[in-house]
Amino acid sequence: MRVSVRDTGPGIPKAQQARLFQRHWQARGTAHQGSGLGLYIACGIVTAHGGRLWVDSDEGTGATFTFTLPESPPSHPPLDTMEGEV
Numbered sequence: 001m002r003v004s005v006r007d008t009g010p011g012i013p014k015a016q017q018a019r020l021f022q023r024h025w026q027a028r029g030t031a032h033q034g035s036g037l038g039l040y041i042a043c044g045i046v047t048a049h050g051g052r053l054w055v056d057s058d059e060g061t062g063a064t065f066t067f068t069l070p071e072s073p074p075s076h077p078p079l080d081t082m083e084g085e086v
Contacts, residue, residue, distance in 0.1 A: 004066040012057040020055055042067075 012020065019025045021043040024036040039053075046053045050070045057063035 001069045001071070002066065003068075004064055006062060006064040008062040011059040011061050012055060012063050013059055017055055017057065021053065 021039050023040045025040075026034070026036040043053045046067045046069065051068045053065070053067040055063055055065050
């Protein structure tokens with residue numbers, strides 16, 4: 001499955017795109033608008049399900065965020081019980 005979300009905002013400079021998915025990273029102009037965790041968490045969720053998340057953007061033309069997920073989720077071993085752990 002492939003899902004894309006596009007906006008018509010100011011776009012994201014190429015130099016910043018590699019850092020978008022890092023924990024707590026924020027562009028200087030928007031740093032006060034959040035905690036810098038949204039894209040980091042989204043990328044973690046998509047990756048945990050065997051998918052990929054990326055951005056395509058040029059300044060002045062908006063941005064397109066796309067993620068893919070496999071048809072079948074990756075197989076994981078069952079979670080261990082937490083007996084005796086605090």
